[in-house]
Amino acid sequence: MIADLLPTTDRMDITIRILQGTATRLGALADASVDLVVTSPPYPMIEMWDGIFAGQDGRIGDHLAAGRGRDACELMHALLDRVWLEAYRVLKPGGIACVNIGDATRTLDGDFQLYANHARILQAFQALGCAALPDILWRKPTNAPNKFMGSGMLPVGAYVTYEHEYILVLRKGRRREFKTDEERQRRRKSAFFWEERNIWFSDIWSDIRGIGQAAGDEATRQRSAAFPFELAYRLICMFSVVGDTVLDPFAGTGTTLAAALAAGRNGVGVEIDETFVPLISSSLMVLPVSANSFNRARLMHHVGFVAAREAEVGALRYVNDYYGFPVMTAQERELLVPEVDVVSEKEKGVFVVSYLGEPQADFVEEQRKAS
Numbered sequence: 001m002i003a004d005l006l007p008t009t010d011r012m013d014i015t016i017r018i019l020q021g022t023a024t025r026l027g028a029l030a031d032a033s034v035d036l037v038v039t040s041p042p043y044p045m046i047e048m049w050d051g052i053f054a055g056q057d058g059r060i061g062d063h064l065a066a067g068r069g070r071d072a073c074e075l076m077h078a079l080l081d082r083v084w085l086e087a088y089r090v091l092k093p094g095g096i097a098c099v100n101i102g103d104a105t106r107t108l109d110g111d112f113q114l115y116a117n118h119a120r121i122l123q124a125f126q127a128l129g130c131a132a133l134p135d136i137l138w139r140k141p142t143n144a145p146n147k148f149m150g151s152g153m154l155p156v157g158a159y160v161t162y163e164h165e166y167i168l169v170l171r172k173g174r175r176r177e178f179k180t181d182e183e184r185q186r187r188r189k190s191a192f193f194w195e196e197r198n199i200w201f202s203d204i205w206s207d208i209r210g211i212g213q214a215a216g217d218e219a220t221r222q223r224s225a226a227f228p229f230e231l232a233y234r235l236i237c238m239f240s241v242v243g244d245t246v247l248d249p250f251a252g253t254g255t256t257l258a259a260a261l262a263a264g265r266n267g268v269g270v271e272i273d274e275t276f277v278p279l280i281s282s283s284l285m286v287l288p289v290s291a292n293s294f295n296r297a298r299l300m301h302h303v304g305f306v307a308a309r310e311a312e313v314g315a316l317r318y319v320n321d322y323y324g325f326p327v328m329t330a331q332e333r334e335l336l337v338p339e340v341d342v343v344s345e346k347e348k349g350v351f352v353v354s355y356l357g358e359p360q361a362d363f364v365e366e367q368r369k370a371s
Contacts, residue, residue, distance in 0.1 A: 011357035012338075014243065016257050016267040016284060018349040020277050023249030023270045024082040029090045034268070035244035037087050037097040038235050038256045040227050044076035045069065045104035045115040053079060067109025077120045083249050084121070088128045090247065094176030096239040097125065100138070100227050102165035105149070112150075112159065118166040125170040136167035138231070139206040167205075167235070183241075190241040191335040194328035195305045196298075200234055208234075232259035233294070240265055242338065254280035261353055262291035264338035277349065284351050288340040292360075295337045299323070299363060322359040325367055 019028055042049040053076045054061035063072035087097055104115040122132055140163055151157030178184045192200065199207065208231050232255050236246055242264040248256035251269030253276060260267035261284065271277060306326050310316060316326035322336050341354045 012355045014266045014353050016351040018277055018280050019270045020274050022272050026086045032092045034090045034247045035095050036240040036246045038232055039248045039250050040100035041250050043102050044117050045073050045106050069108040073115045081124050084124050091172040093173040095172045097170045098235045099168040130170040133169040137164050137204045139164045186241045186243050188334040189336045191331050193302050200238055229255055232256045236263045291340050
């Protein structure tokens with residue numbers, strides 16, 4: 001079979017850890033031990049999160065009750081600042097933080113206004129010494145019939161509808177360097193396809209729709225600010241390499257951990273709500289099938305792209321070393337999409353994930369037959 005003629009690589013294991021507790025104290029993580037942070041915090045001044053913030057600082061509830069929105073918002077961000085400080089501590093030099101955040105619109109004491117959460121978080125990271133990189137506007141259109149706010153068809157009192165969120169991209173220090181042969185090899189295997197880059201590195205994402213939390217009881221379903229798996233997976237592939245460690249200090253139902261597993265990265269998730277920990281654990285144990293299916297779809301999308309491209313311009317110049325299919329650039333020749341073999345729970349909250357040390361053999365064989 002053609003799979004026997006293609007190169008293999010060493011089997012790889014990574015670790016996924018779930019830490020129950022507050023993200024303001026990450027004592028379990030050493031300084032400069034994380035390569036990438038991907039997270040979506042509770043959004044200040046979004047009503048569903050009022051209780052979480054007020055439970056940590058009673059003054060927030062007082063300000064909200066008195067209609068002092070800006071004072072309440074600043075106290076909420078002061079709580080998040082403590083998390084960003086810890087994230088900065090554990091990030092390695094050259095490490096990246098990606099923060100998905102939406103601004104808030106709210107009426108308090110009859111006064112409607114915008115609370116610019118993205119600007120406040122950007123300011124906090126820059127105050128720590130991070131460099132701000134070009135951000136991403138994630139457009140999340142809604143089809144709700146009552147989505148327009150304000151005075152309807154009458155001017156002055158009508159307001160622009162908010163259908164986007166931000167993905168802030170911050171870097172600790174200067175650009176990361178890959179100094180050893182092993183580091184450079186991991187980087188080459190972590191390459192993305194040419195056609196993926198053209199979409200992923202656009203400053204506006206409109207191809208990923210937002211989701212709500214569908215699991216668990218009513219309280220769990222209220223946690224509807226989660227980002228979709230594909231968003232986390234994309235960011236992880238863009239800003240880390242295979243074998244890196246990814247942290248989510250607001251793990252929620254574990255979307256970032258699931259994406260890290262699928263992408264072949266170590267993952268650490270911190271979640272203050274203890275009811276979410278068993279939910280994350282149970283989902284990780286059954287994740288290999290869906291993770292491999294997602295990665296297979298990624299490969300099939302590339303095969304479809306190649307067919308269309310070659311029909312238009314002729315044969316492509318380069319061939320991937322592992323899969324034997326054409327690619328657009330020499331940088332894609334060593335691209336290898338991870339395939340999960342097995343997930344095992346080493347101890348409570350600690351999972352070891354093993355990956356096959358070769359490309360998906362049945363996929364390679366399917367491509368041989370198709371050609």
